[in-house]
Amino acid sequence: MAMMASSKSAVSKPAIVPPAKTAWRFRMPNRERLLGLGTIAGFLLIWQMVYTLGFMPKWAFPSPWQVVLAFRDLILNGVLLTNTAASVGRQITGVALAALVGIPAGLIMGASPTVRAAFLPLCRLLYPIPGIAWIPLAILWFGIGFTSTVFVIFFSGIWSIMFNTMTGVQTLSGQYTEVAKVYLASRRLYTWRILIPGSLPYIITGMRLTYGVGWRVIVGAEMISSITGLGFLIDDARWQLRPDIMICGMITIAMIGWVSENWFFDWVEKKTIERWGMKTV
Amino acid sequence: MVIIEGLNKKYGNQGAEVSALVDINLTIEEGEFICLLGPSGCGKSTLLKIVAGLIPATSGRMSIDGKLVDGPGPERAVVFQDYALFPWMTVRDNVEFGLQARGRSVKERREVSERLLKIVGLADFANRFPHHLSGGMKQRVSIARALAVDPSLLLMDEPFGALDAQTRETLQDELLRIWREYKKTVIFVTHSIEEALYLSDRIVVMTARPGRIKQIVTIEEPRPRDMTSETMGRLQREVRAVLGEEINRAAALEQADMMAGA
Numbered sequence: 001m002a003m004m005a006s007s008k009s010a011v012s013k014p015a016i017v018p019p020a021k022t023a024w025r026f027r028m029p030n031r032e033r034l035l036g037l038g039t040i041a042g043f044l045l046i047w048q049m050v051y052t053l054g055f056m057p058k059w060a061f062p063s064p065w066q067v068v069l070a071f072r073d074l075i076l077n078g079v080l081l082t083n084t085a086a087s088v089g090r091q092i093t094g095v096a097l098a099a100l101v102g103i104p105a106g107l108i109m110g111a112s113p114t115v116r117a118a119f120l121p122l123c124r125l126l127y128p129i130p131g132i133a134w135i136p137l138a139i140l141w142f143g144i145g146f147t148s149t150v151f152v153i154f155f156s157g158i159w160s161i162m163f164n165t166m167t168g169v170q171t172l173s174g175q176y177t178e179v180a181k182v183y184l185a186s187r188r189l190y191t192w193r194i195l196i197p198g199s200l201p202y203i204i205t206g207m208r209l210t211y212g213v214g215w216r217v218i219v220g221a222e223m224i225s226s227i228t229g230l231g232f233l234i235d236d237a238r239w240q241l242r243p244d245i246m247i248c249g250m251i252t253i254a255m256i257g258w259v260s261e262n263w264f265f266d267w268v269e270k271k272t273i274e275r276w277g278m279k280t281v
Numbered sequence: 282m283v284i285i286e287g288l289n290k291k292y293g294n295q296g297a298e299v300s301a302l303v304d305i306n307l308t309i310e311e312g313e314f315i316c317l318l319g320p321s322g323c324g325k326s327t328l329l330k331i332v333a334g335l336i337p338a339t340s341g342r343m344s345i346d347g348k349l350v351d352g353p354g355p356e357r358a359v360v361f362q363d364y365a366l367f368p369w370m371t372v373r374d375n376v377e378f379g380l381q382a383r384g385r386s387v388k389e390r391r392e393v394s395e396r397l398l399k400i401v402g403l404a405d406f407a408n409r410f411p412h413h414l415s416g417g418m419k420q421r422v423s424i425a426r427a428l429a430v431d432p433s434l435l436l437m438d439e440p441f442g443a444l445d446a447q448t449r450e451t452l453q454d455e456l457l458r459i460w461r462e463y464k465k466t467v468i469f470v471t472h473s474i475e476e477a478l479y480l481s482d483r484i485v486v487m488t489a490r491p492g493r494i495k496q497i498v499t500i501e502e503p504r505p506r507d508m509t510s511e512t513m514g515r516l517q518r519e520v521r522a523v524l525g526e527e528i529n530r531a532a533a534l535e536q537a538d539m540m541a542g543a
Binding site for chain 2: 173175176178179180181182183184185186189193194197198200272273275276277278
């Protein structure tokens with residue numbers, strides 16, 4: 001968590017050592033951080049006021065405190081944990097499959113104009129189909145549960161990683177290829193030591209997008225085609241008239257999405273392209 | 282020995298062909314230091330890339346040590362102007378790349394890279410990544426990478442063009458030292474008359490588009506050369522006169538192109 005707090009400030013200057021664990025807690029929050037936190041506090045305040053002043057019916061609009069209480073219950077009875085685990089498991093499986101297929105496909109499409117000419121039109125045609133639109137077909141093919149959700153995540157997410165990897169290969173400096181030719185590098189060595197690391201800035205961006213798309217589509221998929229997961233938790237709360245549980249589910253999704261999208265991929269970038277001086281932004 | 286006979290290079294499709302190189306004939310002796318000198322756009326880098334096997338010639342023959350070549354080979358290594366180091370590899374891995382491509386053992390690679398990094402004065406930087414290094418240091422790594430595969434022919438494409446004057450002079454001396462010590466044949470592309478005079482046994486002066494060999498100037502002055510000496514002064518004036526014509530012609534061609542484009 002300490003790393004998370006300092007990750008943003010360290011992005012532009014990799015040389016800065018992250019502050020020691022004890023230091024961050026007592027550090028004066030800077031202006032930007034205060035502004036951000038202030039707005040979130042203001043949002044909570046308005047939420048509470050809408051509840052208190054009765055602008056919305058009480059049975060459909062919980063107070064922030066009711067949500068906190070619901071959180072406590074869901075954590076204590078284990079419902080939150082099991083459903084989160086189910087969603088995260090599907091997400092990781094779907095994204096991993098998208099990467100496993102999308103990265104090699106992107107590499108080949110980037111490297112070979114023939115393959116690109118053959119497959120790009122089809123991919124462009126499939127790409128605009130929203131992930132949610134695949135759900136009914138997925139249920140017909142795989143039934144309700146793990147497989148159909150993973151399928152939907154896979155099909156929504158694969159395009160970002162594939163197109164980005166392809167662009168990464170296409171924009172890789174031709175000079176690296178010349179060096180590989182001069183030193184008679186095999187195709188295998190060329191792929192592993194030049195093509196993949198050279199396209200890594202794009203591959204990481206692609207993975208970020210794929211992950212984001214997957215996490216955004218999972219809720220819809222689970223509402224329709226699942227009996228576990230955070231999407232199911234939210235949808236199921238509708239039948240119990242428990243808007244507080246719905247909001248718990250939404251906050252959990254936001255937190256996990258935020259932590260993994262920012263923290264995990266920032267960490268990967270720090271270990272690779274930032275260390276190599278290849279990060280341009 | 283490198284023999285180039287009747288080499289031509291044309292770009293573009295039939296009907297809209299542009300000649301880059303016309304009738305290049307050149308014989309380079311073992312251990313010779315040759316500079317290709319010419320105005321920008323004269324095709325000297327193209328010629329170097331053809332010798333490297335990176336691009337094919339349209340016609341003509343080239344042989345190295347009696348063998349006809351039409352692609353890259355283990356006896357040649359290239360040093361590029363903008364270093365072309367892999368940013369994701371450490372200095373050591375960059376130097377070892379050619380050996381890795383040849384399937385040498387880790388132990389052997391390590392020995393070679395350590396020795397060469399010492400020679401180019403970067404032994405302490407083996408584990409750094411290229412973006413930590415200055416331009417001069419990067420070019421040293423690039424030279425070490427080329428030497429690692431022990432080529433008999435070293436091809437250098439304006440290797441010091443992007444460096445400041447002082448670094449450039451230091452590296453020129455280091456290059457000469459390495460050249461003497463390792464007995465390499467060097468083909469060195471430059472647009473600097475001083476650099477060509479300081480380094481080479483023979484200067485191949487090329488014409489503006491299309492590139493032809495205009496004149497070959499032999500320099501017999503012993504090294505290290507005193508650029509202020511009478512002989513060097515005379516040679517400098519001579520080469521400058523030959524090249525000056527071509528630079529003017531190149532400028533006129535460029536202007537004509539712009540007028541035609543507008």
